[in-house]
Amino acid sequence: MPTIDLPPDITNSEQSTSAPLLLSVQERHRLLERAFIGLYRWYVARSQVKRNWNADSFVNWAEMRTDHSEDVALLIEGFFAVEQYAPDYTSEILRLVRQSHGRSHFQMRWGAEEERHANTWENALLFSKKRSPQYIDEYKKELRNNNWTLPWDDPLHMMVYTVFQERATQVNYLNFAQLARGQAPKEGYDGEADPILERACTILATDEAAHYYFFLEGARLYLYYFPEETLQAILDVVTHFAMPAQDIIPNWPSIAETIYKTGVYGPREFQRNVIVPVMKNLTVEGKKALEAGLKRSREIPSREGILRTSAFWDTFDARAAEGNVVNIFEKIHEYEVLIGRDAIDPTLYVPNPDWPSRQDMA
Secondary structure: OOEOOOOOOOOOOOOOOOOOOOOOHHHHHHHHHHHHHEEEEEEHHHHHOOOOOOOOOOHHHOOOOOOOOOOHHHHHHHHHHHOOOOHHHHHHHHHHHHHHHHHHHHHHHHHHHHHHHHHHHHHHHHHOOOHHHHHHHHHHHHHHHHOOOOOOOHHHHHHHHHHHHHHHHHHHHHHHHHHHHOOOOOOOOHHHHHHHHHHHHHHHHHHHHHHHHHHHHHHHHHHHHHHHHHHHHHHHHHHOOOOOOOOOOOOOOHHHHHHHHHOOHHHHOOOHHHHHHHHHHEEEOOHHHHHHHHHOOOOOOOEEEEEEOHHHHEEEHHHHHHHHOOOOOOOOHHHHHHHHEEEEOOOEEEEOOOOOOHHOOO
């Protein structure tokens, strides 16, 4: 993987050849942008090869069971409702990140993949015959009378939010797939096995896993180049997290109760299968340690744009976090070699000079 050697710190009379003490905010954002463009190209290539499917034809919908319980029907209706806001999710986030080539173009790709999720759940609801075409049409109109808005109005918080949200959605779909295999998380739903529904849930969960991974890589980049700000965003999101569109879906209380009582999703699943793995993937110790470290760091003066605090370094694994970012740039480099772009305009890895040294992290 190619790296760039930055010039020495000109304030140092010895003209050290090590990384400089300064990396401007503008340069950090430039490095993020280059990485996002590389990640976007890498993602699209994999998506087109590995996950190119159509919501109408990837299963034989005519073979779907039509005798599911009302609880299963309400689960399908609930996920259909959430995915109906895909146009809002896409356009609102696009507005926020439109200055970023990598993030904005990825968001369009993401929106196209979420569109087929909406169509998948509409097919499942229709072919289950638990709701009439007329009901679905009216329900859709009712849903679209409301608009989803961003829970956070800055790119960093929304990057972190989507990490947790995509993971939570994946968990929902995986648990619904388990129910559709006849292995329901809770008793009382063992008779709901349906290969068509299971296949639908599984392929959607696969998409959500890919989305989660992209946003996770983005959060890892932010954590490397803007560690204190990213740790604060993680704490903010975890403290105030809610799944999207719950406040604008007309019958959400009934849907939420059914999601919980079937064991598909609830506070326990959120803590065990969302919070814990996401924090681990971001190398963060935990909410309490994060909160305490950020509180201590505010007590140490810092110069604008240059990190001079230290307490927050104890709240995550800096060595592992740096390794994650090196892996991102290596992945981008391998793809650029494959397509020949490395010889013309390679994406270069620039270490963050504020990062603790290897000796400090030992």
